[in-house]
Amino acid sequence: MTASIARSMVVWFADWPVEAARATEGLSPTAAVAIIDKGFVIACSAEARRDGVRRGLRVREAQLRCPDLTITPYNAEADARAFEPVISSIEEIIPGVEPIRPGLCAVRARGAARYYGGELPAATALLDRMLAEGSPPASIGIADSRFAAEQAAYRAVPVTSAAPSAPPSGAEGHRVLIVPPGASPAFLAPLPIETVGDGDLTALLRKLGARTLGDFAALSSTDVRARFGESGARAHERAAGLDHRIVVPRVPPLDFDVQIDCEPPLDRIDQIAFALRAVADRFASGFTAAGLVCTGIRVHITTEGSGGSEREWSHPRYFTPADVVDRVRWQLQGDGIDTGLEAPVSRVTISPTHVDAIGNHEEGLWGRSPDERIHHGLSRIQSMLGHDAVLTAVPGGGRMLTERRVLVPWGDAPPPAARLAADRPWPGSLPAPAPATVYEPPLPANVLASDGSAVDVDRRGRVTGDPAWLSLAENRRQRVTAWAGPWPIRQRWWDPARARRIDRFQLVDEHGEGWLLLLEQHLWRVEARYD
CATH class of the missing domain: 1.10.150 (DNA polymerase; domain 1)
Incomplete structure (x- = not known):
């Protein structure tokens, strides 16, 4: 009965968020560090605990107990990225790792025990490998269930020669706790x-x-x-020690990164683009073999003297080898001119940032759609004239019409700031329907009353006269048949240097055309026209 139990081995790295922060932010290995989230301490180093810092304390209380405490906000993404190389190292010793959370993972103990000659030798081999690669100290718990093994890892003590059975060579000092088969209920x-x-x-x-x-x-x-x-x-x-969850090994992520080392370094863009063609073919074919397509890449260019540039590129469909070469060339053109660079390039690394299933990008039954042909033509223009030669408008945020239009290069994702601004309420912005023609910059104009005097708005927001005539720079004076307003816009009133006081009007002329006008500092301008 005991032989059929799927025993689990759990590896725990104590204070992992602290160790990850030290690795990613360059903190001193002896500094008192506390990781905070939402104003509370969620992890702290041994140095901080010696001064009384504990999990769950408020930040101010932790700083009172340890004046030299280094406060670091919790970064879940950096925490997970830092743990990825550790998981890869464990997989080289014992395959079949299941990440539970950053700093905690599980493996099946049975295969490792058979290979290394027992559970304790297997744990010793794993901890020796971790120490040899410079990983933080870890503890290992082995039990009949994953939950019991996790609790054993938290309570592991260093192995000593005074153990009931003599430990194997090299096991002394490692923090390992093995719960014998069938003893998990008594342990818990x-x-x-x-x-x-x-x-x-x-x-x-x-x-x-x-x-x-x-x-x-x-x-x-x-x-x-x-x-x-x-x-x-x-x-x-x-x-009760009857946790039926088994260790489910992760599927190791495929490595699609490609790079080219230029020896000697190249100082011409056309030379680099030619050398990249074979690498770009291998990059795209790797995704095809895996049933994927790449819709976003990161290009890192290293130049002599430890300089370089890094940029992320997106694609409205997916990257072909020619698209990858074009993005590298555009990035290089941003650093130099079409034929020469400020510093020779020694290495180019291309990494995927977004992938998708290839089935979502298959061609239709009757070939490519018109949208795909448009994309192909615009991408061709970009490849000849440059990345910024073709722009497309995406919604932005703001009270003025020109602020609500953001131009981005064809194929690029909207900037994050523009996406966030577009979702905000923006009181005072123009409600629907929006005018079809927006003038940038706004056109000068004059609005006159029936007696020929200029129409204005006083400090109380009252119109000095009913608009009767609209005069544009390129046209003669037109009669106003209907009007509405004013709608005041007061921007940045707290900043005298950037404050704006604007009044909006809507006018309809004798030809039935609608106009959107702005009155600012007693000057009229046409912001847009309703076609």
């Missing part, structure tokens, strides 16, 4: 009820008198399911 029984991990459930169980996992496991599983539902039943299984 004295642990506090909070270990089960459900805050609402543990609070209720404490009120009911269940203070340890053993107390909770002693309850009837049928009664627990009836009272606490499915989530309570799963927690009961974990407390």
Whole structure:
């Protein structure tokens, strides 16, 4: 019965968010560091704990306890990126790793124990490899279930020669805790009820008198399911050492990165573009073989003297080899001229940033659609004239019409700032329907009353006279048949240097054309026309 148990090995790197921050931000290895999120400490270094800093403290309280504390905001993406090389190293020793969260992962213990001659030698080999590669100290727990192995990893102690069985050579000093087969319920029984991990459930169980996992496991599983539902039943299984979750190995991500090393370094764009053709073919064919297409790339160019540039490029469809070469050439043209560069290029690295299934980009039954032919033609113009030769408009944010139009190169994603600004309410902006023709810059104009005097707006927002005539620079005076306004726009009133005081009017002339006019500093301008 015991032989059929799928034992799990859990590897835990204590204070991993701190170690990741030290690696990515260059913090001192001996500095007292605290990682904060939403104003609370979520992780801290051993140096900070010596001064009384603990998880859950408010930032101000932590700083009072440790005046030299280095505060770092939590960065989940950097945390995960820093853990990726560690997972790859573990996979080289014991394949089949399941990442649980950054700093914590699990593997199946059975295969590793067979290969290394036992569970303790397997854990020793893994920890030796981690130390040899400069990884932070880790602890390993091995038990019948993943939950029990995780708790064992948290409570692992250094292996000593005084153990009941003599440890293998090199195992002394490593933090390893092995729960014998069948002993997981006894190991979990004295642990506090909070270990089960459900805050609402543990609070209720404490009120009911269940203070340890053993107390909770002693309850009837049928009664627990009836009272606490499915989530309570799963927690009961974990407390009883019957966690049925098995280790599900991740599928290692394919490495699509390609690079070319120029030896000697090249100082002409056409030379670099020619050398990149074979690399671009290999880059695109790798995605095709995997059933994917690449819709975003990152190009990193390294020049002599440790200089260079890095930029992300997106594509409205997907990148072909020619598209990849064009993006590298455009990036180089931004640093120099068409034939020469300020510094010779020693390396070009191309990495994917966004991929998609190839089935979403297949051609239609009757060939390419008109939109695809348009894209092909515009991309061809870009390849001949440059990346900024073809621009397309995307919605932006602002109260003025010219501010709500952002021009981006064809194929590029809208800037993040423009996307955020477009979603804001912008009180005072023009409601729908929007005029068809927007003048940039606005055209000068004059608006006159019936007696020929200039129409203006006083400080109280009152119109000095009804608009009767509209005079444009290129046309003669036209009679105004209808008008509405003013609608005041007051921008940045707190900044005298950038403050604007504008009044908007809508006018209809005798020919039935609608006009949108601005009155600013007693001067009339035509912002747009309703066609």
